[in-house]
Amino acid sequence: MIQENIASHLKQKSDHESILIEYRKNNVKKILLITVLAAAMILFSLFAITIGPVDMTLKDAYQVIAHKILPHWVDAPEVHIERTVWLVRVPRLLTGLLVGFSLAVAGAVMQPVLRNPMASPFTLGISSGAGFGAALAIIFGKSIGNGSYYIVANAFCFSLFTSLIILLLSKKKGATPQMMILIGIALSHLFTAGTTVMQYFAESWATAEVVFWMVGSLSKGTWGTLKYIFPVVLLCVPFLIIKSWDLNSIGAGDDAAKSLGINVERTRIVLMVVASLITSTTICFTGTIGFIGLVAPHITRLMTGGDNRFVVPISGLVGALLLSVSDIAAMNIISPVVIPIGVMTSFMGVPLFIYLIVKMRRGLH
Amino acid sequence: MKNRVKNDIAFLLIGAMIFVLAGCGEAHHTKEQSSERKEGIQVTDCVGREVTLEKEAEKIVDLTMIDGVRTLVQLGAQDRVVGISNQGSRIFNTEGMVKKNYVIVSQAAPELKDLAVVGDSKEPNVEMIISLKPDVILVDSMAKNVAEHIQKQTNTPVVCVGSFGSFHYDMFRMLGKIVGKEERAEELVTFTKNKMKLVTDITAGIGADERKRLFYWTHPFAGNAPKTNGNYEAFQLAGGKNVASEGEVIPEGVYEITKEQILAWDPAFIFLHSPFKEDLEGWLTADSVKEDEVIQGTEAVVKGNVYPIKGELSGWDMATEAAEVFYVAKILYPERFQHLDVEKEGNEILKKFYGIEGLYTDMSKQIKLYEWQ
Amino acid sequence: MKIQVRDLEFGYTKEKILKGIELSILPGEHVSIIGPNGAGKSTLIKCMDGLLKPQKGDIKIDGRCIRGMRREQIAKKIGYVPQSSASLFMLKVFDMVLLGRRPHTTWKSSEKDKKQVLNALRLLNIEHLAMKNFNEISGGQQQKVIVARAIAQETEMLLLDEATSNLDIRHQLEVMDIVRRLVDELGISAVMIVHDLNIAARYSDKIIMMHQGEIAAAGTPEEVLTEENISSVYGVEICIEAIKDKPYVVPLKAKYA
Numbered sequence: 001m002i003q004e005n006i007a008s009h010l011k012q013k014s015d016h017e018s019i020l021i022e023y024r025k026n027n028v029k030k031i032l033l034i035t036v037l038a039a040a041m042i043l044f045s046l047f048a049i050t051i052g053p054v055d056m057t058l059k060d061a062y063q064v065i066a067h068k069i070l071p072h073w074v075d076a077p078e079v080h081i082e083r084t085v086w087l088v089r090v091p092r093l094l095t096g097l098l099v100g101f102s103l104a105v106a107g108a109v110m111q112p113v114l115r116n117p118m119a120s121p122f123t124l125g126i127s128s129g130a131g132f133g134a135a136l137a138i139i140f141g142k143s144i145g146n147g148s149y150y151i152v153a154n155a156f157c158f159s160l161f162t163s164l165i166i167l168l169l170s171k172k173k174g175a176t177p178q179m180m181i182l183i184g185i186a187l188s189h190l191f192t193a194g195t196t197v198m199q200y201f202a203e204s205w206a207t208a209e210v211v212f213w214m215v216g217s218l219s220k221g222t223w224g225t226l227k228y229i230f231p232v233v234l235l236c237v238p239f240l241i242i243k244s245w246d247l248n249s250i251g252a253g254d255d256a257a258k259s260l261g262i263n264v265e266r267t268r269i270v271l272m273v274v275a276s277l278i279t280s281t282t283i284c285f286t287g288t289i290g291f292i293g294l295v296a297p298h299i300t301r302l303m304t305g306g307d308n309r310f311v312v313p314i315s316g317l318v319g320a321l322l323l324s325v326s327d328i329a330a331m332n333i334i335s336p337v338v339i340p341i342g343v344m345t346s347f348m349g350v351p352l353f354i355y356l357i358v359k360m361r362r363g364l365h
Numbered sequence: 366m367k368n369r370v371k372n373d374i375a376f377l378l379i380g381a382m383i384f385v386l387a388g389c390g391e392a393h394h395t396k397e398q399s400s401e402r403k404e405g406i407q408v409t410d411c412v413g414r415e416v417t418l419e420k421e422a423e424k425i426v427d428l429t430m431i432d433g434v435r436t437l438v439q440l441g442a443q444d445r446v447v448g449i450s451n452q453g454s455r456i457f458n459t460e461g462m463v464k465k466n467y468v469i470v471s472q473a474a475p476e477l478k479d480l481a482v483v484g485d486s487k488e489p490n491v492e493m494i495i496s497l498k499p500d501v502i503l504v505d506s507m508a509k510n511v512a513e514h515i516q517k518q519t520n521t522p523v524v525c526v527g528s529f530g531s532f533h534y535d536m537f538r539m540l541g542k543i544v545g546k547e548e549r550a551e552e553l554v555t556f557t558k559n560k561m562k563l564v565t566d567i568t569a570g571i572g573a574d575e576r577k578r579l580f581y582w583t584h585p586f587a588g589n590a591p592k593t594n595g596n597y598e599a600f601q602l603a604g605g606k607n608v609a610s611e612g613e614v615i616p617e618g619v620y621e622i623t624k625e626q627i628l629a630w631d632p633a634f635i636f637l638h639s640p641f642k643e644d645l646e647g648w649l650t651a652d653s654v655k656e657d658e659v660i661q662g663t664e665a666v667v668k669g670n671v672y673p674i675k676g677e678l679s680g681w682d683m684a685t686e687a688a689e690v691f692y693v694a695k696i697l698y699p700e701r702f703q704h705l706d707v708e709k710e711g712n713e714i715l716k717k718f719y720g721i722e723g724l725y726t727d728m729s730k731q732i733k734l735y736e737w738q
Numbered sequence: 739m740k741i742q743v744r745d746l747e748f749g750y751t752k753e754k755i756l757k758g759i760e761l762s763i764l765p766g767e768h769v770s771i772i773g774p775n776g777a778g779k780s781t782l783i784k785c786m787d788g789l790l791k792p793q794k795g796d797i798k799i800d801g802r803c804i805r806g807m808r809r810e811q812i813a814k815k816i817g818y819v820p821q822s823s824a825s826l827f828m829l830k831v832f833d834m835v836l837l838g839r840r841p842h843t844t845w846k847s848s849e850k851d852k853k854q855v856l857n858a859l860r861l862l863n864i865e866h867l868a869m870k871n872f873n874e875i876s877g878g879q880q881q882k883v884i885v886a887r888a889i890a891q892e893t894e895m896l897l898l899d900e901a902t903s904n905l906d907i908r909h910q911l912e913v914m915d916i917v918r919r920l921v922d923e924l925g926i927s928a929v930m931i932v933h934d935l936n937i938a939a940r941y942s943d944k945i946i947m948m949h950q951g952e953i954a955a956a957g958t959p960e961e962v963l964t965e966e967n968i969s970s971v972y973g974v975e976i977c978i979e980a981i982k983d984k985p986y987v988v989p990l991k992a993k994y995a
Contacts, residue, residue, distance in 0.1 A: 016856050019868045023832050023852070026869065053629030080628065080662045087659045088625040115826055137647065138586065150647035151588030200451070204430065205584050205638070205678055208619065212589050219590030219623060222659075249837050251826035255789050256884075259820075260891070261813025261841035305871065306827025331623055336609075336630075338590065338621040 030310045033303065037317035041097065044321065048093050048328050053335060054084045061085050087222070095221025095229065096324035099282045100292055102233050104319020106275040107293030108300065108312045109240050112247040113271050114177040120294035121279035123181060124166050124272070125188030126159045127288040130280065132191040132198075133158030134287070135210045139202040151213065152225075156284035162187050163276035167269055180272070215340040216287035218327050225285045232281040236274050240312060243271060247308035289342055292319045295349045302356040322349055408539045410525040412509040418522050421545040422500040428486045428515075431456055431680050432527035433503035434477065435470050436537065439553065439684065439718045442544040443474040447497045448483040469685065469728065473719040486511065491518050501543055530598050532557070532683060556717055557687050560710070561602055564694050567701050568604030576606045577697045580632035580665065583619050583676065585639075585649035590621045597676050599686050600636075603693035608632050624659045634697060635665040639673030672696055675728075684718035688725055739765055739815060739894035739927060740800055741786060747794035748778075748785055755781045757951045759795070763944075765894070766925045768918060770938035772962075773948035774972050779931045780821060782948070783897045786929070787818045813841035817888030819898040823880065825872050831883050832868045835859060838890030858886040861916055878905040885913055889920070896920070898930035902937070910934075914941045935987045939963055947971060959985055969993065 050061040064085040066074040076082065106121040114123060121127075133154035137143035144153040166183045173179065199207045246267055249257040254264050283289065296319035297311060304310050323345060330344035406418040426448035427433035434453050437443055449457075457471050457478035471478075481497060484490040486508035494502065499521055504512050506525045516523040524543065526536060534554045541550025583594045595610035596617065608630040609615070609622075637651055651671040660666055674693070675685055688711035695702045711725030746759040755778045763769055771779045784790045786797055788804045797804045799815055817838070825834065835858055839851040859865045862882045867875055872883060881904050888896055896917065902910040917928050918941050932938040938945055939959040947955040947962050949971045955962045963985045968976050975990040 015860075015865055016853075019832070019856060019859075019865060020852060022869050023830075026830070053623070053626045055629070083659065083662055084625055084628055088623070088628070092623075112826055117826075134588070137588070141647070143647070151586075201455075204452075204680075209584055209586050209589055212584075212592070212621065217590040217621060219621070220588070245840070248825075248827070248829060248833065249840060251829070252823055252834070252837065253820065255784065255818070255820050256823055258789050258809055259787055259813060259816070259818035260837055260887075261810040263809045301828065306825070306829050307833050308827065311827075334613075336622050336626045337616055338623055340621070 027310075030304050030307075030314070034310075034314060034317065037314065037321065041317060041321055041324075044325065045093055045097070048324060049085055049089045051328065051332065052084065052089055054080070056081050056084070061089075065090075091223050091226055092218050092221040092327070093324060094226055095286070096218050096327045097320040098226070098229050098233050099218070099286055099289065100296075100320040100323025101316040102229075102237065102278040102282045102319075103289065103293040103323075104296035104300075104315040105237055105240055105312055106279045107319075108297035108308070108315035109244070109247065109271055109275045110293075111297055112251045112308060113268050113275075114181055115251070116177060116181060117298070118294070119181070120290060121275065121283075122188075122288070122290045122293065124184030124276065125162045125186075125191060126276055126279050127283060127290055128188040128191035128195070129162030130155040130159035130283050131210070131214050131288060132195050133284075134213045135195045135198050135202075138209045138213065139198045139206045152220075152284045155213075156280050158191075159280040159284065160276065162191065163272065163280070167272060171269060177268070180268075213287045216283075216289040216342045217338070218286055218323075218341055219338070220285050229281055229285060232278060236278045237316065239274055240271065243267070244308040244312040247271075247312070248306075251306070251308070286341075289323065289345065291342065291345045291349055292323050295353050296322060299349070299353055299356055322352075406542060408524065408542055410539060411506045411527060411533070411536055412512075412525040414509070414512065414525060416501075416522045416524050418501055418543060420500065422543050424497065424499045425501055425503065425544070426483055426494050426497055426499040426521075427453060427503045428483065428489055428508075429453070429503055429505040429526050430485070431470065432505070433540075434474075435680065435682060436526070436540050437544065438470055438474045438477075440537070440541055440544060440546045440549050441720075442540075442546055443477060445544055446477060446480060447499060448494060449477060449480040450485045451482055452485060454478075454480065454482045469682070469715065469719060469724055472724070472727075473721055489515055491515070494519050494521070527681065530596055530681060532561075532598055532686070533681070534558075537683075553683075553718065557683060557714075560687055560714060561690060563710075564604075564690050564702075565602060568602070568694065568698070571604050571698070571701075576604055577634055578608055578630070578632045579605045579634035579636060579697070580608050580627060580630060581674075581676070582635055582637045582649075582654070583678075585637050585654070587647045587649055587653075591624060591627065592619050592621050594619045594677070597686070599676075599690045599693055602690045603697055605634070605693060605697050624657075627660050628663060631663050633664045633668070634670045634672065635663075636672055636674040636676070636693070638676055638678050670696075684715055685728075688714045741895060741927070742798045742801075743782075743786065743795070744798070745795035746782075746785060746792050746797065748781055748790060748792045755951050756785065756792070759951075759953060761946060761953065761956065763895070763927050763929060765927055766921060767927045767944060768921045768942050769927070769929045769944045769946060770932045770942040771929065771946045771948060772932055772935060772938055773954070776950075777948040778951040779948055780899050783818075783899050783929065783931060787816050787897055788812050789818070810841050813891065813893075815893055815895060817891040817893040817896045819881075819884050819888050819896070819901045821899045822904075823884050829872045830868070831859075831864070831870050831872050831875065834872045834883055835887045835890050838887040838892075841891060854890045854892065855886075858890040861889060862886045863912065878909050881905060882909065882913065885916070889916075894926050896926065896928045896930075898928065900931045900933065902930075903933055910937065917941075935963060935968070936984075939984045939986070963987060 050058050060077055060081045063074060063077045064082050067076050068086060103121050110119045110121060110123060111117055134151045137151045137154040143150050144157055165187060166180055169183055170180050195210065199210060246262050249260045249262050250264060250267065257264050297315040300311050300315040300318050304314055326344040326348045327341055329348065330339040330341050333339060405420060407415065409415050423445060424447045425437065425445045427446055428450050430450060430452040434446055434449060437446055481493060483493050486505040502515060502519060502521050502523045503526045504515060504523050506527045509525050512523045512525055537550045537554055541547045579600060581593050581597060581600065583592050593609040595607055595615045600607045635654060637649065637654060639650065651673055654671045655666055655669060665671055674689060691705060691707045691710045695705050695707050708725055712723055715724035716722055740762065742762040743759055746756055747754055748756040759782060771782065773779050781790065785792050804812065832855060835855045836851065839854060843851055859868055862885060864879065864882050864886065867879060867883065872880065881901060885901055902913050905913065914937060917930065920926055921928050942959060944957065945959050945962040946953055947967060954971050955967050963978060965976060965978055968974065968987065973993045975993055977988050977990060979986045979988055
């Protein structure tokens with residue numbers, strides 16, 4: 001009898017352990033994936049700064065970086081090489097990585113928060129708000145900012161304004177995702193209509209500028225713009241990653257999440273505000289690069305399953321890679337012509353996405 | 366022009382797609398074949414459609430943004446225009462930016478400001494057009510796919526007008542034929558050719574290696590990526606080499622490039638769309654380009670060779686482009702064109718086309734163009 | 739833990755779904771709520787967990803009004819098993835149950851949390867499902883996983899909204915056994931909505947019978963499950979037999995007016 005007890009106890013213990021080992025293995029796999037993606041990102045970055053229309057050797061390109069990191073140890077490279085690498089390639093690459101990371105994280109957060117797999121950073125009309133603001137600046141020369149932030153300031157304010165309207169309205173009436181999405185879609189149509197009306201009064205060049213702005217481009221990625229993007233990303237992204245566990249609960253239903261101790265309405269609003277903030281901050285510099293935010297989280301879920309503690313950060317890495325690879329492709333495929341980055345991300349993202357769907361045969365969740 | 370620029374972009378996107386998907390066949394052109402010869406005036410329009418008019422057009426409706434009307438003004442046939450497009454009407458009716466940009470045509474034919482407004486090529490106001498009983502309707506070449514449709518709806522011949530590049534002599538001849546001003550059309554063509562010869566005779570002597578390389582920065586808006594256009598012929602005629610036409614694939618219109626590309630091209634001159642530099646914030650000026658951190662090392666910036674130009678910003682106007690051939694030539698080769706008086710030539714060309722004295726001088730003053738020194 | 743409901747009124751619109759509910763549940767009590775569809779059973783449970791805000795009356799947990807408590811505080815006291823649950827995402831069963839630890843940990847789950855998850859899984863005898871995807875197991879298994887999540891939450895009270903209705907008889911009894919054991923061994927209290935009157939009679943200390951938003955009868959199974967009560971509340975003809983010390987409801991036919 002006693003022996004039997006001990007035997008069953010031991011069996012239970014080993015069962016326990018085997019499950020824990022399997023669980024850990026599963027998580028280690030995901031951490032490994034993070035490592036692989038991060039390594040891929042670094043390798044790709046090292047590759048990306050070596051290519052471009054200005055002729056230089058690999059050594060030249062790396063010398064610039066080494067010189068910037070260790071100015072006393074490494075000689076300064078030729079000035080035009082330094083300018084090319086340090087003022088053009090590096091900031092553009094960093095912008096791509098940061099924007100891709102941010103939009104993907106925002107998408108990964110918004111999908112569960114709005115309980116809608118089609119949600120993206122732009123679901124709530126953020127992009128149409130930004131587009132409207134940009135059009136206002138371009139066509140009528142009216143902007144909150146000036147100089148090189150002439151369009152940026154307007155785009156930022158209007159996109160944030162859109163999300164604020166939604167949040168205020170839904171706060172009053174209880175923040176259900178359906179309501180947020182519907183208001184978002186309605187506002188987005190309103191802003192699009194506004195932009196169209198403005199184009200009617202615009203000159204050809206201004207219309208063209210608006211279209212170019214909407215298509216999006218990483219060309220505005222300079223150290224100057226990174227100064228704005230980086231702190232916001234640095235504050236918001238870790239916050240979203242920390243909050244990502246709550247997304248699992250919210251994904252199980254509002255009532256379930258509440259019974260698990262989550263103030264669902266507040267969490268939803270806070271997460272939306274933060275995700276909107278990163279979206280606005282990034283797209284006001286780059287124009288609308290929407291697709292990343294929709295597709296990167298899905299690609300990630302297909303690879304890792306739905307645990308948002310992993311989906312959120314891995315989406316970020318996938319988004320960063322996808323956008324920066326697309327940008328390099330966009331700049332080099334038919335150089336000197338730069339293919340619009342939005343087009344390129346679709347070319348890169350959609351085949352990967354479809355391949356994964358077909359291979360996984362599991363649907364999107 | 367709105368449609369055209371939009372179409373540029375559409376073309377660019379589609380072009381990119383085709384390239385990436387590696388290899389589609391050439392687009393097939395389907396020409397309208399009319400085997401039977403009819404009475405009346407037969408013309409081939411700018412997209413190759415053959416159109417027959419019963420008689421010389423007395424009443425013309427123009428759905429293009431401004432190309433149709435401008436050419437008719439230059440032919441001295443503005444009195445035939447009975448309907449004008451939304452955008453066209455605004456050019457004649459608005460003060461401020463739009464008007465300044467189109468200052469020439471609105472000065473030359475101010476009476477057009479009260480014409481009936483008939484929509485545009487994409488969305489024509491068909492009932493209004495029918496009520497005007499036009500003999501011919503002008504439609505933007507970029508909207509050629511709707512030409513037949515409009516023709517059927519209105520039961521009126523439709524002619525497509527406009528294309529890339531200004532020196533589109535056949536367009537002048539075609540419209541001349543339609544309004545019975547063939548002589549005037551031919552006169553303008555010969556005049557322009559002779560004027561251009563004054564420059565090309567000199568630039569012909571410049572070897573391929575000596576030709577000044579220049580970068581044409583279109584729509585230099587602070588918030589957007591640098592863009593360029595390989596099709597503004599004035600640069601080639603003035604003996605320059607537009608770096609935008611050096612690549613393997615040259616899109617037919619405006620395309621985005623990177624700033625690093627400007628560094629790589631290292632042009633000796635930069636020409637910058639600059640129609641109203643004092644009016645619009647966010648628009649880069651020659652001075653702000655000279656201060657751009659990234660392109661500091663380029664020859665153009667080092668030597669301070671950054672100049673404003675009107676270009677095709679307000680549409681492809683043969684008259685202003687011809688004038689700009691002189692302007693560009695003098696900037697690129699001051700020694701060779703030492704004795705050239707750009708202002709005099711410019712005024713003469715614009716007078717020939719628009720019939721007004723001192724337009725070039727006027728334009729410089731009003732929109733601050735060409736006053737770079 | 740003791741929960742007291744006083745003069746509770748609730749309605750999504752003007753029409754009241756709950757009218758003047760009064761009840762109290764003591765520690766170590768196993769209570770079943772029965773009643774026909776639309777009687778307001780689920781609404782009552784949701785009010786008790788603070789998921790719905792009543793228009794009138796109050797609910798006190800150990801003498802403290804639920805209105806003034808933060809969600810996290812309630813979650814430490816009360817576990818809730820919803821009627822149905824689908825996850826929007828492919829979550830592993832283990833991770834699903836781990837969510838039950840949310841009120842106790844901030845964001846990094848400790849070894850203790852994992853141990854709790856394993857214990858809950860073992861209690862429901864579903865350890866073998868731990869690494870399966872929640873969305874890919876059967877509805878009955880999903881229901882057990884959610885019960886496990888509530889158990890991992892380590893609360894003093896469990897509210898189960900028809901937790902057993904998706905299950906076959908074997909699984910139904912398993913879940914009932916487990917809840918009963920938790921009540922007996924740990925002294926927690928359990929309130930569950932049950933459709934099967936005989937199962938309610940067999941397992942519960944107390945039965946609350948609801949009808950049109952009001953409590954029609956409450957008390958021991960013998961007191962509540964009478965021919966008059968059942969026939970007037972459900973509109974059926976039945977007879978009650980006593981089998982193995984508990985009342986047993988034998989359905990005869992539906993009553994027509």
